Amino acid sequence: MRRLSRRSRGLTLIEMLVTAGVLAIVLAGVLGALAENQRQYVAHADVAGVQSNLRTAAAQLEKALTRAGYGIDPNYAIEPSDGTSTFSSDAVAIQYRDPAFRRDVTAATSALLTLSAAIGEPLEKGQRLLVVCNQASDFAYLRTSAAVAASATTIALDGSAAAPWNETGRITAMSCFNAGNAVLTRVERRQFFVAWMNDPGQGEQRAVLAVRRGVDLDADGTVDEAPTATDTQDAEVVALDIEQLQVSYVMNRPIATIATNFALTTGPDDDDDWIFGDTGTADAPSSASPGWTGNTPNPTPAAPPLLREFGTCNAVVDSNAAGYCGYGARRRYTGHPGNIRAVRFSLAARSAKEDLALNAEKLDLVENPMENLTATNLSAQVSSKRRRQLYRQTVALKNMFQRKMFPPPPENFAGG
Numbered sequence: 001m002r003r004l005s006r007r008s009r010g011l012t013l014i015e016m017l018v019t020a021g022v023l024a025i026v027l028a029g030v031l032g033a034l035a036e037n038q039r040q041y042v043a044h045a046d047v048a049g050v051q052s053n054l055r056t057a058a059a060q061l062e063k064a065l066t067r068a069g070y071g072i073d074p075n076y077a078i079e080p081s082d083g084t085s086t087f088s089s090d091a092v093a094i095q096y097r098d099p100a101f102r103r104d105v106t107a108a109t110s111a112l113l114t115l116s117a118a119i120g121e122p123l124e125k126g127q128r129l130l131v132v133c134n135q136a137s138d139f140a141y142l143r144t145s146a147a148v149a150a151s152a153t154t155i156a157l158d159g160s161a162a163a164p165w166n167e168t169g170r171i172t173a174m175s176c177f178n179a180g181n182a183v184l185t186r187v188e189r190r191q192f193f194v195a196w197m198n199d200p201g202q203g204e205q206r207a208v209l210a211v212r213r214g215v216d217l218d219a220d221g222t223v224d225e226a227p228t229a230t231d232t233q234d235a236e237v238v239a240l241d242i243e244q245l246q247v248s249y250v251m252n253r254p255i256a257t258i259a260t261n262f263a264l265t266t267g268p269d270d271d272d273d274w275i276f277g278d279t280g281t282a283d284a285p286s287s288a289s290p291g292w293t294g295n296t297p298n299p300t301p302a303a304p305p306l307l308r309e310f311g312t313c314n315a316v317v318d319s320n321a322a323g324y325c326g327y328g329a330r331r332r333y334t335g336h337p338g339n340i341r342a343v344r345f346s347l348a349a350r351s352a353k354e355d356l357a358l359n360a361e362k363l364d365l366v367e368n369p370m371e372n373l374t375a376t377n378l379s380a381q382v383s384s385k386r387r388r389q390l391y392r393q394t395v396a397l398k399n400m401f402q403r404k405m406f407p408p409p410p411e412n413f414a415g416g
C-alpha cells in the first residue's frame with residue numbers, strides 16, 4: 001500500500017492559517033497604498049481648487065484696480081472699508097469709467113436725458129453715469145432712477161442720489177449739456193467683500209468673494225442690497241471659498257524736502273509708514289482717521305469753478321494753502337482717498353470640502369500676517385479641517401494722476 005504523499009494530503013490547518021495571514025498582509029498593503037493614493041488625489045484636487053479660486057478672485061480685483069479712477073475724478077476712484085472684528089474681512093469699492101460705453105445726448109433736463117438713438121443695452125436702477133459736454137468743458141455725475149430697457153431713448157435721473165452722483169441741478173444750470181454735443185458715459189462700481197452663504201450640502205456656511213455694482217440687480221426696487229445668508233440680493237459671486245480679504249492703501253508720500261517744507265515728518269497713519277490698514281486699528285481707514293470719511297475730501301476742495309478740474313487751485317498760489325491743488329500741493333500728502341497711489345490686497349482661500357484625514361492645518365498668520373487682521377489662524381474661525389492658501393498682490397493706480405476731465409473718443413476715432 002502506497003502511502004499518500006505529504007503533498008497530496010492537502011494543507012494542514014497551520015499552513016492555511018499562515019497562507020491566509022500572508023494574504024491579509026499583502027492585501028492590507030495594497031489597500032493601504034490605494035487609500036494613500038486616493039488621499040493624495042483628493043489633496044491635489046483640493047489644492048488645485050483652492051488655487052483656481054484664488055486666481056479667479058485676484059484676477060477680478062486686479063482688473064478693477066487697474067481701471068480705478070479712469071475717466072473720473074481720482075477722489076472717487078477708491079472707497080476703503082476696514083473690517084473691525086477678529087475675523088472680519090475688509091471691503092473695497094473701486095470706480096472707473098467704462099472706456100467702451102459712449103452714447104450721444106440730444107437733450108437734457110434735470111430729470112431726463114434724451115439720446116440720439118436707442119441705448120442698445122439695458123441699465124439697472126442706480127447705475128452711475130457721467131455726462132460730458134463740449135470737449136469736457138463741463139460734466140455731471142448722475143444715477144439712473146429706474147431701470148432702462150435696451151430699446152429706450154431716454155434715461156430718468158435720480159436727483160436725490162448721494163453726492164457726488166446727484167448733479168442733476170448742474171444740467172439745467174449749464175447750457176452746454178443741451179447744446180447737442182454732450183456725451184453719456186457709464187461709471188462702473190465694483191465693491192468687493194467676503195460673504196458667508198448657506199450651503200445646503202454642507203454643515204458650514206460657504207465663504208465667497210462677492211461684488212456689488214451699486215445697482216438694483218435683483219430688480220426689487222431697492223438699490224445695492226447686501227446679501228443675506230440665503231439670498232445674494234444685489235450681489236454677485238466672484239469666486240467660491242474665499243474666506244478672507246484684507247486691503248491696505250499706499251499713500252502719496254512726500255520726498256524729504258517737501259516733508260520738511262510742509263512739516264509732514266509723520267504720516268497720516270498710526271505707524272507713520274504712509275500705508276493705511278497695514279497695522280493696528282488706529283492705522284485703519286475709517287471715519288476716525290482724517291481723510292477717510294468716504295467721499296469727503298480732506299482738506300475739502302473749494303466749490304468747482306465753471307470750467308471744472310479735478311481739484312481747484314487756479315487762484316491759489318501758496319502751495320501750503322488748503323485751496324491749492326498743483327502737483328506740489330500740501331493737500332496731495334494726506335490720508336484722503338484721492339492720494340492713494342497703490343492698493344495691496346491679500347486673499348485667503350480654503351478647500352471646498354473638509355478632509356478629515358488632515359491634521360488641524362493652520363494658516364500661520366503670525367508668520368504671514370494679513371495686514372491688520374488680528375486673527376492668528378483662520379481655521380479657528382470655523383472648526384473645519386480644510387486646506388488654505390494665501391495670495392498677495394500690489395497694484396499701482398495709474399489713473400490717480402489725472403487732473404482734468406477728458407471726453408470719450410468719438411466712435412469713428414482712428415488711432416494708430
Ligand SMILES: [Ca+2]
Nearest residue numbers: 082083090372
Ligand atoms: Ca483690515
Ligand SMILES: [Ca+2]
Nearest residue numbers: 216218220222
Ligand atoms: Ca435690489
Ligand SMILES: [Ca+2]
Nearest residue numbers: 218220225233
Ligand atoms: Ca432684494
Ligand SMILES: [Ca+2]
Nearest residue numbers: 269271273275
Ligand atoms: Ca501704516
